[in-house]
Amino acid sequence: MATSPLIKVSFLGLGSMGNAMAKNILNKGFQLTVWNRTSAKANDLKDAGAHLAVNLREAVANADVIISCLFDDKSCLEAAQGENGYLMGIQKNAVHVNTTTISPNAATQLEELHKQHGAFYIAGPVFGRPDVATKGQLRSFLGGNHDAIERARAVIETYSGGATIIVGDSPAQANVIKLTGNMVLAANISLFGQVYAFNERWGIDHNITHQILGTFYSHPSLLAYEARVRDRNYERSPGEGFGVEGGLKDVNTMLNAGDQVGVPLPFCSVMREQMVTAMGNGLKDMDWSVVGDVARLNAGLPLESQKKK
Template identity: 40%
Template sequence: MKLSILLFGLWLKMRMANKKNELFKRRLNTRTGSILIRTVDHSTGRLFSFTKGHIFTKIEKTGDADVQMVWKDANIAFKTMTSSDPQALFRAMDKGDVEMVGDLSVAQWFGLLTKAMKANDKKAENKKPQRVAMIGLGKMGKGIASNIQKAGFDLVVYNRTSAKAKPFLDKGATLAKTPAEAASLANIVVTSLMDDASVLNIVTDEDGILAGLTKGGIHLCATTISPEMSKKLEEIHRQHGSHFMMGAVVGRPDAAEAGELLTLMAGDESLIDQCRAVSSAYSAATLIIGNNPWLANYAKLSVNYFAVSNMELMGQLYAMGDATGVGRMFYKQIFESSYSNPILRFYAQKIMDQEYDKNVGFELSGGLKDVKLMLQASNVTSGSLNYAPIIISKMEQAMELGKEHCDWSVFTSISAVK
C-alpha cells in the first residue's frame, strides 16, 4: 500500500516539476516513452507514459512498457525510493533487488528526468569528496568537468593548453600547473585523454599523477584504453598505494555537456560509491561491470563495436541505394524505425547526408585507434569481431584521403567511392 501511494506521489511531483522546473520540462520534451514500476510478484505497479511534454499514469501491474523497473518486493522498493542516500538505487541494482527490463535508453532518459526533478531539492544531499581533479579538457573532458563543477564539487583542473581552463577558473576552479599538483589537491582524479600512451604518460611522468597522488587516492579513468593498459595501470597504482578505477564513458561531446553520458565502471567494490558520486554528475546512468577495472574496457569496446558495425552496415546500404536508385531516404527511414538508440538515429542522418565534417564529436583518427583496440581484444578472446578488419581497412583509406579530423563515421563513405 505504501509503495502504491509513493508511486502516485511520484506522478504528482513530476506534474509539479513540469510546471516549475525548466530543466525537467526540456528533458521531458526530448522524447516519448513509458516505464512500468512494479514488484516481481505483480502485487503493486504503476505505469508512467510520457508524450509531447505530458505525463500520464495509471495503476498497472502486468502491462507492457518500453522499460520495466522490477522490484524484488514492495518493502525494498519503498525503502530504497524514499532513501536520502543518492546511491540507494544503484546499490539496489548491484544487489539484485531491482532489475531494469527492456529499452535501457528509456531507463536512462527516465533517470535524467528524476535527476532534473531533484536538482533543486535541498533535502537531497550528496556526500562528496572534498575535491575532484579533472585532467584533460578536450571535447569530452570539458563537458565532464563542467558537470562536476555544477554538481558542487570543489574542482581542480589541468590541461596542457591552460587557456581551456579559463571557463572553469571563472567559476571558482583551481588551476594546477602540473598533473602532479592536480593530484596532490584531490582524492579523486578523473582523466579524459586520447589513448593508452597519453594516460600512461600522465600517470608515470616525473610530474605526473603518481608524483602527487596521496596513498589511498583514486584515479578514475574515463578514457577509452585497452584492457591490457588498464591492467598495467591497476598494478602501477597498487604498487604506489593508490587505486585505479575504470569509468569508461559512452556518448558524444554534446551528451557530456548535458550530463547525459553512460558510465561503465569497474574496480574495487569498496570504492564504487565514492566514484559513482562523481560519475553521476556527468552521467545519466553508471553501470557497474565488475571488480576488475579491465572489464569496463571490454564493455566499452563492445559498445563501440556495436556502433561502428552499424555504421558500416548503414554505409553499405546507402551505397546500394545510390547504385540502384532506391535512394538514401528509404534506408534512413528504415534505420530510424529500427533503432531506438538516439546515437544510431544520429548516425543514420549523418551518413545519409554525408556531412562528416560538421558537428564532429569523435574524429576518425580516434575511431581508428578504438577499432584496432576492438580487434586486438577480439583476437585474444573470442576471435569473433569479423567486421573489424573491414572497418579498419576503410578507415585507413579515409585517413589516406586526409579525413582524419572528420567524424569517425566518414569511413562509410568509402563504400560509395567508385
C-alpha cells in the same frame, strides 16, 4: 570518504569531452582542480572557480577523487609515470576514475601501478558525444573495487545522468564493454554506408532507405549516425565530435584486445581498412561517420567534392 560536494576532485584532460564533464562536476559544488597539457583550454573552468594546476603531480596532491579523460594507452601511462606524473603526488586511498577508452591490458597495468602507490584505479569509460556530456547524460561503465566506486559515485553521477553500470571487479572488463559499444556503433556506421550505396545502385530513393532502416533501429545514437550517412553530413567543428583518427585508434584497440584472447574480429579489420581509406582520401578531420562514404568510394560513386556542379 564522504560522498558530498566537500570531496576534493581533480580532473585531468580538458578536450571537448573532458571540459564538459569537468563543468558538470564544478557546477555541482565540488572543489575542483584541473590540469591540461595546453593550459589555455582550462581558462573557462578557472574563471568559473576551478584551480589550475601547473603539472599532474600538483593536480592530484590533495584529491580524494581523480577523474581523467585523455586520449589513448600511451597518454594515460605517460600521465601516470615520471617525476611529475600524477602517481608521484597521489594520496593513499584516493580513487582514480579513468574515463578514457583504452585497451584492457593498459587498464590492468594502471590498476597495478595504483596499487603500488596505495590508491584505487577504476576504469570508467563513458558512452556519448560531447553534447551529451554537456547535459550530464553520459553513460558510465565502471570496473574495479566496488567500495572505491561507491566512494566516487557522487562525482561520477554529475556527468553520468544516462546511467552508471558496474561491469565487474576488474577495470579491464569495463574497457572491454566500452570497446564492445564502439564496435557496435562503428559496425553500424559502416553498414549504413553499404546499404545506401547498394540501394542507390538499384535506383532506390534515399528517403525510402531511411524509412526502412528506421523500422530496424530505434536507439537515438544509431539513428543520429544513420542520418549523418543519409545526408552525408560529416562536418565537425575543431575539438568537437569524434574524428576518424580517434575511431581508428579504438578499432586498433578492439583488434588487439581480440588477439589477446584468441578471438578474431574480422569486421574490425574491415573497419580499420575503411578508416585508413577515409584518412587517405583527405577525410581525417571529418566526423568518424564519414567512414560511411568509403562504401561510395568502393562502389565508384562520387564524393560530394567530386560531383560536377
